[in-house]
Structure formats: structure tokens, C-alpha cells
Amino acid sequence: MGFFDKLFGGSKNSGSVAKERLQVVLIQDRVKMPPGTMNKIRDEIIEVISKYVDIDTEGMEISLTKSARQSRLVADIPILRSRQNGRR
Amino acid sequence: MNFFAFFILLPSPFCLKLERTWIIMSATIMTITSGKGGVGKTTATANLSAALAAKGYKVVAIDADIGLRNLDVVMGLENRVVYDLVDVVDGVCRIKQAMIRDKRIEGLYLIPAAQTRDKNAVSPEDMIALCDQLRDDFDFVLIDSPAGIEQGFKNAVAPADKVIIITTPEVAAVRDADRIIGLIEAEEQGPGELIINRLRPDMIKRGDMIGIEDVLDILAIDLLGVVPDDESIITSTNRGVPATMENHSVASQAFKNVATRITGETVPFLDLETQETFLQKLSKFFSSL
Ligand SMILES: Nc1ncnc2c1ncn2[C@@H]1O[C@H](COP(=O)(O)OP(=O)(O)OP(=O)(O)O)[C@@H](O)[C@H]1O
Numbered sequence: 001m002g003f004f005d006k007l008f009g010g011s012k013n014s015g016s017v018a019k020e021r022l023q024v025v026l027i028q029d030r031v032k033m034p035p036g037t038m039n040k041i042r043d044e045i046i047e048v049i050s051k052y053v054d055i056d057t058e059g060m061e062i063s064l065t066k067s068a069r070q071s072r073l074v075a076d077i078p079i080l081r082s083r084q085n086g087r088r
Numbered sequence: 089m090n091f092f093a094f095f096i097l098l099p100s101p102f103c104l105k106l107e108r109t110w111i112i113m114s115a116t117i118m119t120i121t122s123g124k125g126g127v128g129k130t131t132a133t134a135n136l137s138a139a140l141a142a143k144g145y146k147v148v149a150i151d152a153d154i155g156l157r158n159l160d161v162v163m164g165l166e167n168r169v170v171y172d173l174v175d176v177v178d179g180v181c182r183i184k185q186a187m188i189r190d191k192r193i194e195g196l197y198l199i200p201a202a203q204t205r206d207k208n209a210v211s212p213e214d215m216i217a218l219c220d221q222l223r224d225d226f227d228f229v230l231i232d233s234p235a236g237i238e239q240g241f242k243n244a245v246a247p248a249d250k251v252i253i254i255t256t257p258e259v260a261a262v263r264d265a266d267r268i269i270g271l272i273e274a275e276e277q278g279p280g281e282l283i284i285n286r287l288r289p290d291m292i293k294r295g296d297m298i299g300i301e302d303v304l305d306i307l308a309i310d311l312l313g314v315v316p317d318d319e320s321i322i323t324s325t326n327r328g329v330p331a332t333m334e335n336h337s338v339a340s341q342a343f344k345n346v347a348t349r350i351t352g353e354t355v356p357f358l359d360l361e362t363q364e365t366f367l368q369k370l371s372k373f374f375s376s377l
Pocket residue numbers: 122124125126127128129130131132153158233234235285286287315316317318319321322325339
């Protein structure tokens with residue numbers, strides 16, 4: 001970090017900002033997903049899974065990660081309780 | 089190619105000529121491309137062609153940037169252009185007539201692009217046919233691709249045995265490189281190899297430039313070399329003498345290393361981190377007074 005950055009209150013290095021911005025933009029590029037599609041996927045996943053278990057929709061996280069040259073969709077869905085158990 | 093490379097290791101030029109008479113060459117066709125414009129495709133093509141020829145290989149550089157001819161001036165051969173790539177494709181001349189022999193290095197040739205035509209004057213099939221004609225007579229064919237992902241890019245990449253993607257450590261250039269990598273993989277010409285150009289070690293040290301490792305993480309392809317941002321590239325381009333032909337700058341060495349890796353030898357990557365920046369040199373100079 002340069003002298004002036006330090007002087008004016010340690011914002012992030014522009015190099016790491018660049019890296020983060022790249023990672024995000026490449027996920028969108030690679031999956032060719034129009035903006036908004038991600039939210040639709042999220043809503044439909046909630047709909048399907050909620051049929052069987054109660055889920056914590058607030059704590060739910062959907063992200064796209066990349067390993068080698070493959071992108072993967074990762075859904076992390078906290079389960080409150082199983083519907084089966086609830087019924088009993 | 090590997091077979092031939094074995095013989096080229098023989099020290100005497102006499103042996104080299106002798107072997108050539110009975111070993112059928114089969115050129116490796118390499119296209120240098122980038123997506124984004126102005127990141128160093130033409131510079132890399134000129135410097136790598138010269139460096140490979142200096143090693144004793146027979147090399148032809150092809151300017152596929154039709155309408156924006158540049159490789160001729162970067163190589164300093166602009167006054168010797170008679171015929172061009174489109175003339176060959178149109179059958180106006182034979183391929184040998186369009187090849188300009190570089191008198192400074194044995195075994196170096198240029199096929200210039202047409203300046204007054206557009207990219208549609210040539211098709212990918214034309215490029216494949218043209219390169220096939222060169223296979224028997226050369227060790228390496230280096231194609232300077234135009235920027236973009238349209239016809240000109242497709243023409244340049246179609247005949248490639250190996251695609252070299254060049255980028256600078258900047259968001260837009262790396263993003264475009266990613267797009268190119270995706271496209272060449274879709275054409276099953278991947279995965280390609282990467283040159284990172286115009287690196288500024290001083291800025292990386294400050295954290296103000298995306299680092300080599302980060303670029304490789306993001307693009308997930310093999311690294312062929314890293315070339316620093318270097319004034320010698322501009323001064324040598326001003327004179328029309330590729331840096332690998334004349335000077336001993338860091339960038340020139342970096343391009344020579346890339347050329348060596350292309351021939352299949354392993355060379356350690358330059359430790360650019362320890363290269364002194366101009367300011368560091370300056371402050372050392374003053375403190376030594
Ligand atoms: N390592 C380097 N250090 C300093 N300057 C460089 C370096 N590499 C390239 N340049 C300069 O950057 C400019 C663009 O380079 P070049 O023409 O090779 O890019 P290009 O990718 O072929 O561009 P285009 O997309 O227009 O064909 C030139 O002025 C060149 O001298």
C-alpha cells in the first residue's frame with residue numbers, strides 16, 4: 001500500500017479490488033446468466049425444498065464458485081426441521 | 089517437431105543444414121491472440137519470431153490483422169512489402185513471393201497483411217490451406233491475430249496448433265482473455281498458454297496491480313511467460329528492430345525465455361520482483377554519490 005493510501009485511511013489495495021471485481025464479472029460471463037436469473041433460481045429452489053423441509057430462507061446462500069475451468073453453483077441451505085418429523 | 093528439435097541441438101550450422109535435407113519439417117503453427125486490443129500481440133509476435141530464428145529455427149511471421157497492418161513496421165520491414173496475405177489467397181502471387189526475408193537474421197520471414205482490404209477478404213479455410221503450404225518449409229509459423237472475437241480472430245486461430253493468449257494484468261484485459269480461452273476451448277483448440285505482458289513489479293509490490301498468481305488462478309491456464317513493462321520495447325519498436333534482436337533489456341530476455349519454452353526447454357521464470365524499478369535505481373544512484 002502506498003504512502004498516501006496509508007495516510008488517508010487504509011482503503012483496500014487496488015490490486016485486490018481488481019481481483020475481486022474480476023472474479024465476480026467472470027462468473028457472470030462464464031455462465032452467461034442474465035442478471036436476475038440468480039434470484040429466480042433461488043426462489044425456485046426454496047419452493048422445491050420447502051415442500052419437504054422447513055428451511056431458513058434468510059440464512060440461505062447461493063453462490064457460483066470456480067475450480068479449474070469449471071464453475072459450480074453452490075447452495076447452502078440451513079434446515080430448520082424435517083417436515084416428516086413435524087408431522088409425527 | 090520434437091524430433092526435429094533434437095537435431096537442432098547439434099552445435100554446428102553445417103549439421104543443421106545437412107539434417108534439413110532429409111528430415112521433413114512440420115511446422116508448429118502458433119497464433120498470438122488476446123481479445124482486448126493493444127495488449128502486445130504484435131510486439132510478442134515480432135519478438136518471439138526473431139528470438140526463435142536467432143536460435144536457428146526457420147520462422148515465418150504472418151500478419152493476420154488485415155486492414156490494420158502493423159507487424160511490418162514493428163519488425164522494420166515496411167519498405168520491402170510487395171505482395172501480401174490477401175494476394176496469396178486471391179492467387180495474385182505465389183506464397184514465396186509474399187514472404188519478405190529478414191536480412192538481419194537467417195531463417196526469419198514475414199508475410200504482411202493487406203492494408204486496403206477487410207477481414208472478410210480471407211476465410212478460416214484459406215488460412216488453414218495457406219499454413220499447410222508452409223508446414224514443410226518452416227519450424228514455426230507465428231500468426232499475429234487482430235483484436236476482437238470476430239472474423240479476423242477466427243481466421244487467425246483456425247490454423248493454430250497452439251494458441252498463445254496474451255494479456256496485461258488489468259481487469260478488462262484478463263476478462264477478455266477469459267472469453268478467448270472459452271472460445272478456443274469450444275473449438276477444441278484449447279487450452280492455450282498465457283503470456284502476461286506489461287507487468288509492473290513496483291506496482292505489484294505496492295499491491296496496486298493484479299499479481300501473476302492471481303491472474304493464473306482466475307484464468308486457470310498454463311503460463312508461458314511474463315514480460316515486464318519496459319521502455320526498451322518502445323525504443324526498439326521506434327527503430328523497427330525487435331528488442332530480442334538487439335538489446336539486453338529485461339523485456340528482451342523475457343521474450344527470449346518464452347521462445348526457449350516454446351521449443352520445449354524449461355527455463356526458470358524471471359524473478360521480476362527483484363528487478364529494480366527506475367526510481368529505486370535513481371535513489372541508489374543518488375545515495376552512492
Ligand atoms: N512489455 C511492454 N513494455 C512496454 N510497452 C509495450 C510492451 N508491450 C507492448 N508495448 C507497447 O504497447 C503498444 C501496443 O502493443 P502492440 O501493438 O503489440 O499490441 P497489439 O495487441 O498488437 O495491438 P492491436 O490489438 O491494436 O493489434 C505498443 O505501443 C507497444 O510498443
